[in-house]
Amino acid sequence: MPADRPTMPPVRLHPEAELARDALSAPLLARAARLARWAGTGVPVGVGGELVDKSLIAATEHLDLAGDEEGPAYTAEAWQLAVDTGLVEITEDEDGAAVDDAAAADLPDDAAVGTATPGEELALLTSGSPQDVLDIWLGGMETVLADAVAPDLSDIAEQLADGGELDLDALDWNPEEEAELLDGILGNLYLLSALNEVPGQDVPLPALAASMIVPDDMDEPTDEILEEVSAAMMRLDDQFRVLEPIGLVAYRPVDEALIEELDEDGDTVRAAEPLADEDVARYGMVRLTPLGVWAVRARMLDAGVDAPAVGDLADQNADTLLAALPDYPEVLAQAESEQWLAARTPLDAARDLLAAARGDDEYGPLRRLAAQQTLSLVAPEAEPALREVLDDRYLGGLARVWLAERGLPDIPEPSQDMVFWLTVDTIAAQLGDTDDAAAAELRELVQGLTEQHSGFFDEVWRVDHPATAEVLEVMGQLHPDKKAAKEARKAAFKARSRQAD
Structure with a gap:
């Protein structure tokens, strides 16, 4: 095919109005919007725009999450998204304007240095166009992606305890590598979404992790490679748990019963349950949502990747x-x-x-x-x-x-010439297809043609088609009958000799 063929296979996108509804119903954005409206009369915030203790409690109750052990964390996450996407805007108090980073460290946790009120973006969620909604959601998704590749907060807290300094090398965390790996994973999910004829098919997490780690030419993964795949699965499990609330992926997490629990000394506290082959879904299943397909494509286009969508050619010649x-x-x-x-x-x-x-x-x-x-x-x-x-x-x-x-x-x-020319042209169009099913179909076609036309190879080599010799060569390779295959190779030789004259 031409050298400028699409880098990515095409995808079928859902209508923008439908995608915008999906964005608005994503749990994380929905909570962020509720909090932005709740902030109508002004909410005290800390140095980084975070909710102070009393406000966080009230916000958690407003979201009906007070009875959830993770409620405050979910609320803080939604509030941060509201801040990052402009659903709320922060106005510094007069006293707060003088607080620099050094002084902020000495403030109590519940110290308020600013006030949050609804931002201009909030109105666009209800009165803006579908594209306005998607733009806001996309900005929020980028924030969530950054959170997904961030190091474990508990590890950071441990380093900073007792006046310690942050050491990225000790965390075994490389932000560029982490972002590149997640981009690759999302790219693989995008490819599968494009190539799957049945939409909405889940991908097993082990297969997805292996696709990024196991070399293509490796028949049997080594123990070292399998350990890398296992570690990648656990990292992806954490990341997909972060990405699902924004609506990027649909994710069934790894069953915790399958994860071995160790104590501080590395001794086994709880052994992992054995896994039967048919239970592979318990190791996690994931797919891009329609909104996720749209988002990954948008990021690819921004990166200069040719990522076509069905309908792109409607106005082309x-x-x-x-x-x-x-x-x-x-x-x-x-x-x-x-x-x-x-x-x-x-x-x-x-x-x-x-x-x-x-x-x-x-x-x-x-x-x-x-x-x-x-x-x-x-x-x-x-x-x-x-x-x-x-x-x-x-x-x-x-x-x-x-x-x-x-x-x-x-x-x-x-005419017979036209029949033979069409035959050669039809086979020539299928020569580049390496799919097993396509090869079997082509083999049946070759066999059927020679059975229908006696003396087929005595005539077809004369066809004035640029691909005649190549087609006959392939027919010689595919034909199951040895005598017919030999006749095809002889005909291919005659065709090449005729073309050389």
């Missing part, structure tokens, strides 16, 4: 459409074609597709196959366009197929 479709999974190729056709009349669409399908270049067969598949979706009103090309060497064969499939009358019989 037929040449662009046919160049892109061969890289699309079948289901998404059809969806893209349907949107492209919806913007045109059947007759105009058919004429544009047929014109773009011509050519003797190496990608011509793929374009014609894509054109044939797209034309199969075109309404019968396109019939005149197909009849106009019945005598065309490139298009006459596929035009006859289109007319015959619709049971239309007065279809002229094709």
